[in-house]
Amino acid sequence: MINLKNPNLYNNRELSWLQFNTRVLKQAQDESLPLLERLKFLAIYGTNLDEFYMIRVAGLKKLFSAGIIVSGADRLTPLQQLKEIRKYLHQEQQVVEHCLKEILKKIENEGIFVKSYDDVNQHQKNQLNRYFFENIYPVIIPIAIDATHPFPHLNNLSFGLIVKLKDSDDHSIERFGIVRVPRVLNRFVELESGIYIPIESVVAKHIEDLFPGYLLDKYAPFRVTRNADIAIEEEEADDFMEILEEGLKLRRKGEMVRLEVGASGDMEIINFFNRHTNVYKDDIYKFHSFLNLSSLWQIVSNKDFAHLLSPTFKPKTLPPLDNNENIFTTLEKQDVLLYHPYESFEPVVKLIQDAAKDPDVVSIKMTLYRSGTNSPIVQSLMSASESGKQVTVMVELKARFDEENNLIWAKALEKSGAHVIYGIKGFKVHAKATLITRRKNGKLKQYAHLGTGNYNPSTAKIYTDLSYMTSKDDVTNDLTRFFHFLTGFSKKGKLNELYMSPSQIKPKILSLIQNEIRKGKDGQIIAKVNSLVDEDVIRTLYKASQAGVKIDLIVRGICCLKPGIKGVSDNIRVISILGKYLEHPRTFYFKNDATQVYISSADWMPRNLMRRIELLTAIKDQPSKEKIIQILKLQCSDNTLAHELLSDGSYKKIKKDAADKTINNHKLLEDYVNRIAKASKKETSNHVQQLINRLFIES
Numbered sequence: 001m002i003n004l005k006n007p008n009l010y011n012n013r014e015l016s017w018l019q020f021n022t023r024v025l026k027q028a029q030d031e032s033l034p035l036l037e038r039l040k041f042l043a044i045y046g047t048n049l050d051e052f053y054m055i056r057v058a059g060l061k062k063l064f065s066a067g068i069i070v071s072g073a074d075r076l077t078p079l080q081q082l083k084e085i086r087k088y089l090h091q092e093q094q095v096v097e098h099c100l101k102e103i104l105k106k107i108e109n110e111g112i113f114v115k116s117y118d119d120v121n122q123h124q125k126n127q128l129n130r131y132f133f134e135n136i137y138p139v140i141i142p143i144a145i146d147a148t149h150p151f152p153h154l155n156n157l158s159f160g161l162i163v164k165l166k167d168s169d170d171h172s173i174e175r176f177g178i179v180r181v182p183r184v185l186n187r188f189v190e191l192e193s194g195i196y197i198p199i200e201s202v203v204a205k206h207i208e209d210l211f212p213g214y215l216l217d218k219y220a221p222f223r224v225t226r227n228a229d230i231a232i233e234e235e236e237a238d239d240f241m242e243i244l245e246e247g248l249k250l251r252r253k254g255e256m257v258r259l260e261v262g263a264s265g266d267m268e269i270i271n272f273f274n275r276h277t278n279v280y281k282d283d284i285y286k287f288h289s290f291l292n293l294s295s296l297w298q299i300v301s302n303k304d305f306a307h308l309l310s311p312t313f314k315p316k317t318l319p320p321l322d323n324n325e326n327i328f329t330t331l332e333k334q335d336v337l338l339y340h341p342y343e344s345f346e347p348v349v350k351l352i353q354d355a356a357k358d359p360d361v362v363s364i365k366m367t368l369y370r371s372g373t374n375s376p377i378v379q380s381l382m383s384a385s386e387s388g389k390q391v392t393v394m395v396e397l398k399a400r401f402d403e404e405n406n407l408i409w410a411k412a413l414e415k416s417g418a419h420v421i422y423g424i425k426g427f428k429v430h431a432k433a434t435l436i437t438r439r440k441n442g443k444l445k446q447y448a449h450l451g452t453g454n455y456n457p458s459t460a461k462i463y464t465d466l467s468y469m470t471s472k473d474d475v476t477n478d479l480t481r482f483f484h485f486l487t488g489f490s491k492k493g494k495l496n497e498l499y500m501s502p503s504q505i506k507p508k509i510l511s512l513i514q515n516e517i518r519k520g521k522d523g524q525i526i527a528k529v530n531s532l533v534d535e536d537v538i539r540t541l542y543k544a545s546q547a548g549v550k551i552d553l554i555v556r557g558i559c560c561l562k563p564g565i566k567g568v569s570d571n572i573r574v575i576s577i578l579g580k581y582l583e584h585p586r587t588f589y590f591k592n593d594a595t596q597v598y599i600s601s602a603d604w605m606p607r608n609l610m611r612r613i614e615l616l617t618a619i620k621d622q623p624s625k626e627k628i629i630q631i632l633k634l635q636c637s638d639n640t641l642a643h644e645l646l647s648d649g650s651y652k653k654i655k656k657d658a659a660d661k662t663i664n665n666h667k668l669l670e671d672y673v674n675r676i677a678k679a680s681k682k683e684t685s686n687h688v689q690q691l692i693n694r695l696f697i698e699s
Contacts, residue, residue, distance in 0.1 A: 002546075002567055002568055004539045004542050004543070004568070005073070005539075007073065007074050007075040009073075009542070009562055009565065009568060009569075010072065010073035010074040010535075010538070010560050010561070010562065011074065011559060011560045011561070011562055011649045012072065012074045012076050012081060012084070012560070012649075013072055013074075013533055013558055013560055014056055014060070014081050014084075014085060015081070015084055015085070015088065015649065016557075016558045016559055016560060016649065017052065017056070017557060017558050018052075018085065018088050018089070018092075019649065019650065019651055020556070020557040020558065020576065021045055021048050021049060021052070022092065022651075023576060023578050023643055023651060024041055024044055024045045024048060024578060025041070025042070025045050025092070025095065025096065025099065026578075026643075026653070027041040027578055027579075028041035028042045028045060028099050028103070029095075029099050033310065034307075034308045034309055034310055035103060035106055035107050035110060035308045036107070036299070036300050036305055036308035036309045037308070037309050037310045038099075038103050039103055039107070039296050039299060039300050040296070040297075040300045040309070042096070042099065042100060042103070042293050042296055043293055043294050043295075043296040043297050043300060045096070045293060046292065046293025046294040046296070047293075047294040049089075049293075050157065050225060050294065051228075053225045053257055053258045054156065054225055054226065054227065054228035054229070054257070055228060055229050057082070057085060057257055057258070057283075058226075058227035058228070058229060058255065058257045059227075059229060060078045060081055060082050060085075061078075061082065061227075061255070061257060062227070062255075063078040064078040064079050064082065072533070072535070072560065073535045073538070073560060074560070083282075086282040086283065089285070090282075090285070093285060093287070096289075096293070097287065097288055097289045100289045100293075101289065107308070110305065110308055111194045111305070112194045112196070112299065112302075112305060112308075113194060113195050113196065114188070114196045114197075114198070114290075114299070115195065115196070115197055116197065116198065116201040117197060117201040117202055117204070117205050118201075120191070120195075120197070124191055124195070127191055128189060128191070128197060128202050128205075129205075129206075131189055131202070132202055132203070132205075132206050135185070136185060136199070136202065136203065136206075137206070137209070137210075139182055139184060139185065140179060140180070140181060140182070140185075140203065140210065141160075141179065141180040141182065142177060142178075142179050142210035142211055143177055143178045143179070143180065144175065144177050144211070145175075145176045145177055145178065145272075145276075146175065151178075151276035151277075152178065152180070154180070154224050154256075154277075155226075156224070156225065156226040156228055157223065157224070157225060157226075157292075158180060158223070158224050159180075159181050159183075159187075159221070159222070159223045159291065159292060160178055160179050160180040160181045160221070160222060161178070161179040161181070161200055161203060161204060161207075161219050161220070161221055161222070162176070162177075162178055162219060162220050162221075162222050162261075162265065162269050162272065162273050163176065163177045163178070163179060163207055163211075163216060163217075163218075163219045164176055164216075164217040164218050164219070164268070164269060164272075165177060165207070165211055165214035165215065165216060165217060166214065166215045166217050167213070167214060167215075168213050168214060168215050169213075171215075174217070175211075175214060176272050177211060179203055179207070179210060181199060181200070181203065185199060186199065186298060187199060187292060187295030187298055188295070188298055188299070189202055190298075193302065193304045194302070194304065194305070196298070196299060198221075198290045200221040200262070200290075204216070204219050207219065218264065218266070218269065219264065219269075220261050220262045220263075220264045220265030220266075220269050220270075221261070221262040221264075221265075221290070221291055222259065222260065222261050222262070222265070222273065222291070223259075223260040223261075223291045223292055224256055224258070224259055224260075224277070224279075225256070225257055225258035225259075225260075226255060226256050226257060227255045227257055256277050256278070256279050257279070257283060258279065258283045258284075258285065259273070259274065259277065259279040259283065259284045259285070260284075260285045260286075260287060260291050260292075261273075261284065261285070261286050261287070261291075262286075262287060262290070262291060263286060263287060263288040265286060270284065310580050313341070313342075313670050315340065315341050315342060315343060315344035315345065315346075315461065315673075316342070316343060316344060316673050316674065316676070316677040317343070317344045317346060317347060317677075318343055318673065318676050318677060318680065319676075319680055320333075320334065320336065321336065321347045322677075322680055326354075327347065327350060327351055327354055328354070328358075328436075328438060328445075328447055328471075331447050331469055331470060331471045332445075332471050334621075335468065335469065335470040335472065335621035335623075335624055336467075336468075336469045336470075336624075337466065337467070337468050337469075337619070337621070337623075337624035337627055337628070338466070338467040338468075338469075339464070339465075339466055339627070339631060339669070340453065340460045340461075340463070340464060340465045340466070340467065341460060341461045341462065341463070341464065341581060342464075342669045342670060342672075342673040343673060345457050345460035345461070345467070346457075347467075347469075348449060348451075348455070348460075348467055348469075349376055349377060349380075349457055351434070351436070351447075351449060351469065352364070352366075352377050352380045352381065352434065353376070353380045355380075355384065355436045355438075355447075356380040356381065356383045356384035356387070356389070357383075358438065360438050360439045360440065361384070361389060361436060361437070361438045361439075362389060362390060362437050362438065362439060362444070363389060363390035363391070363392070363435075363436070363437040364381060364384055364389060364390075364391050364392070364434070364435075364436050364437075365391075365392040365393075365434070365435040365436075365479075365483045366381065366392070366393050366394070366433070366434045366435075366455070367393075367394040367396070367429055367431050367432060367433050367434075367486075368393055368394065368395045368396065368406070368409065368454075368455055369396045369429070369430055369432065369454050369455075370405075370406075370454040370456055370459070371405075371406070371409060371454065371455050371456055372405070372454075372456040372457070372458050372459065373405060375409070375455075375456070375457070376457065377455050377457070378409050378412070378413065381393060381413060381416075381418060382412060382413060382416035382418065383416075385413070385416040385417040385418040386416050386417060390419075391413070391416075391417070391418040391419065392418070392419045392421070392483065392487060393413050393418055393419070393420050393421070394420075394421045394423070394429050394483075394486050395409060395410040395413065395420055395421070395422060395423075396423055396428055396429045396430070397410065397422050397423055398423055398428050410422065419487070421486055421487055424486065424613055426611075427502070427611060427612055427613050428611070428612045428613070429486065429612070429613040430601050430602070430608065430612045430613065430614050431482070431500075431601050431613055431614050431615040432450065432451040432452065432453060432454065432455065432601050432615070433448070433449065433450050433451075433479060433482065433483075433615060434448065434449040434450075434455075435447075435448055435476060435479040435480065435483060436448075445471065446471065446473075446476035446477075446479075446480070447469070447470075447471045447476065448469065448470050448471070448472075448475050448476050448479050449467060449468070449469050450467075450468045450470075450475075450479075450498075450599070450615060450617045451465060451466065451467045451468070451599075451601070452465045452466045452467075452584065452585040452586050452587065452599055452600065452601060453465030453466075453467075453584050453585070462581055462582055463581065463582045463584040464581045464582065464583050464584055464585060465584050465585050466585045466587060466599050466628070468599060468617060468619060468624065470621070474496070474497040475497055475498065475617070477496075477497075478495045478496055478497045478498040479498070481495055481496075482495060482498065482500060482615070485500075486613070497618065498615055498616065498617055498618075499615070499616040499617075499618075500613065500614065500615055500616075501602055501608065501609050501610065501612060501613065501614040501616075502609065502610045502611065502612070502613075504616070505600065505602055505608075505609055505614055505615075505616045506534070506536070506537070506609040506610065508616060509537060509588075509604070509609075509616075510536065510537065510540050512525075512588070512590045512593055513525065513537075513540045513541060513543075513544050513590075514540065515590065515592055515593060516544055516547075516549045516590055516591065516592055516593075517540075517543060517544045517547045517549060518592075519549070519591075519592045520547050520548045520549070521547075521548035521549075521550075522591075522592070523544065523547065523548070523549035523550070523591060523592060524549065524550045524551075524589075524590075524591035524592075525541075525544065525549060525550075525551045525552070525588070525589065525590055525591070526551075526552045526553075526554075526588070526589040526629075526632045526633070526636065527551075527552075527553050527554070527587075527588045527589070527604075528553075528554040528555075528583075528585060528586065528587050528588070528632060528635070529553075529554075529555055529556075529586050529603045529604050530555070530556050530557050530558075530583075530584065530586065530603045531555065531556075531557045531558040531559070531603045531604070531605050532553065532555050532558065532559045532560060532561055532603070532604045532605075533558055533560050533603075533604065533605040533606065534604050534605055534606050534609055535560075537604045537609075538560060538561045541553075541561060541569075541572060542561075542568050542569055542572075544571075545568065545569045545570060545571040545572045546567070546568065548571060549571060550571055551571055551572045551573070552573050552575075552632075552636045553572065553573070553574045553575070554574075554575055554576075554577060554583070554632070554635055554636065555574055555575075555576055555645075556576055556577065556578070556582075556583045556584075557576070558605075559574055559576075559645055561574065562645075562647050562649065563645055563646075563647060564646065564647040565647050569647075573636075573644070574644065574645035575635075575636070575638070575642040575643065575644050575645070575654070576642070576643045576645065576651065577635060577638060577641045577642050577643075577665070578641060578643070579640075579641035579664070579666045580666045581666055585599065586599065586600040586601065586602060586603060587599045587600070587628055587631075587632065588600070589628070589629055589632055595618040595619070595620055595625075596625055596629070597618075597619045597624075597625045597628045597629060598616055598617060598618055598619065599616075599617050599619060599628070600614065600615065600616040600617065601614045601615055602614035602615075602616065631669075634663070634665050634668065634669075635665050637663050638654070638663050638664065638665045639654050639655070639656035639660060639662065639663050640654075640656070640662060640663060640664035640665075640667075641664055641665065641666060642654045
């Protein structure tokens with residue numbers, strides 16, 4: 001009997017995440033992609049790494065400092081994990097810098113130049129000098145550090161210059177200082193379209209204007225990262241909004257967990273800085289390129305060079321939503337399943353907008369996790385409330401890094417008269433659900449939307465997600481119970497047709513896997529999640545593999561399961577898909593289940609299954625089921641964007657043989673949706689329906 005609790009059978013969560021970000025980096029290294037597309041992936045890599053240090057590394061450091069020895073199924077201690085993370089990132093930094101250098105050299109042939117102040121001609125230097133005094137000098141902050149000028153507090157992700165100065169009259173007198181560069185200033189000064197000068201290069205040339213009477217001896221750009229996790233004592237939260245607002249202020253002052261410095265930072269400069277900040281030596285990263293990779297978005301977003309990005313795809317509205325029929329009438333006839341961003345998110349927005357305007361609609365209930373800025377959905381909810389409709393909105397204030405935005409929306413919704421719920425004590429509400437109640441023929445009729453992604457029209461253009469809309473009573477009745485649970489008190493929180501965490505989703509998933517185990521070699525599972533961490537789920541999947549069940553897992557990010565281990569996971573294959581779109585749906589196929597297909601807001605992680613309010617939805621509508629199964633099978637056969645996880649925790653890019661057909665699921669889905677949209681304008685509705693039903697089989 002194999003011990004399925006053996007630590008060697010599990011990947012470490014944090015190191016698995018680093019492997020994910022390495023796959024993002026590999027996209028930046030992919031020479032088949034347009035140059036700015038590659039630069040975009042470097043920006044994403046940098047943003048991801050910032051958040052990883054702010055949350056995950058900061059959390060491990062707190063555990064270590066507290067002397068707590070806790071670990072996952074792999075049994076690595078916090079200190080062991082920190083050592084592995086630092087080793088991994090210091091090695092990968094060289095790859096990152098080489099990749100950036102290569103791309104910047106190649107984009108010069110396209111008319112994009114990133115240069116220092118010293119590398120431009122005199123005319124351009126004059127322009128930069130003028131720009132400095134007109135745009136930088138009034139807002140920049142020079143700070144002397146001495147006995148009467150204490151070291152300043154530096155907010156999370158603060159950027160600036162460490163400077164060593166000499167008295168212009170007596171060079172033996174030395175001073176240190178800091179120049180803070182506020183975020184209101186662009187990371188690069190754009191001389192003209194295509195010529196970018198890192199702002200520190202300009203500021204360094206004017207240090208003596210900022211510190212009159214002193215000469216610049218040496219300097220280095222710096223960037224600091226702090227612990228950004230907010231600890232909220234909900235038991236003591238009489239006013240949760242006030243507590244959260246205070247937490248957001250404290251986030252800027254969390255423990256410093258990383259220091260990044262430019263290559264010009266010698267040990268004297270670093271030691272001066274670190275005497276005041278006390279960053280552990282292995283959390284100091286010295287860059288020969290410029291700091292803050294996420295700032296590359298400034299270059300990537302230059303519309304003059306849009307041709308150096310992957311071609312944009314315009315999402316399509318397909319039958320049955322491409323006509324002028326009332327959307328409620330459509331949903332009374334049939335269920336609708338949309339796959340974003342290939343199929344437009346606009347019908348979801350229109351559902352809320354139409355409900356807000358429809359005089360027969362009496363109530364709208366909705367969960368909001370990350371709605372984005374200038375949200376048309378929130379605007380419609382406010383209009384509905386102001387017009388007298390009953391509007392109930394669960395705004396999850398604890399959605400990490402969206403807390404401030406959600407506070408703003410919560411206050412605006414309350415002001416409009418909506419009933420706003422700020423969360424459930426001890427849990428985050430991560431479910432994506434809308435319930436609309438409408439009068440029809442003297443009775444009340446309900447309509448539901450359930451999704452795998454957030455109600456955010458902006459991210460819906462770059463995240464793949466599923467939207468399911470229905471007016472079936474079994475679903476809408478359960479959603480009524482779900483919203484009653486959110487607004488009231490309930491110890492059970494049990495639904496009949498839907499499944500809700502923390503009480504129902506994990507047992508249901510385990511039960512579905514067990515059912516396939518009973519079928520043995522006739523069993524089959526295809527599951528798509530963002531992350532797979534939960535030990536009970538992994539062990540049950542191992543047992544399924546041992547029973548002969550064929551298992552395909554599409555896991556974008558963290559995967560603690562190890563496939564391909566003889567006698568344990570021989571029948572499990574794990575792939576990760578990275579490409580033009582961010583893979584975000586959670587969807588599952590179980591061959592021998594009567595329903596077969598499910599969509600969910602929940603990943604297979606303890607936090608989602610045990611510490612969040614999530615929903616799992618059985619898709620019983622036959623066309624919708626077939627659509628999901630075909631999407632899953634198409635992605636399992638991808639040989640262009642997929643990386644396969646090996647039993648040692650590393651990934652290899654899947655390479656097709658010369659005789660194989662190229663399968664890029666993102667491209668095939670774009671082409672397929674374009675074909676339907678084109679046919680719907682020319683062909684009979686019957687022919688279009690046949691094309692839709694055929695789905696991707698021919699691919």
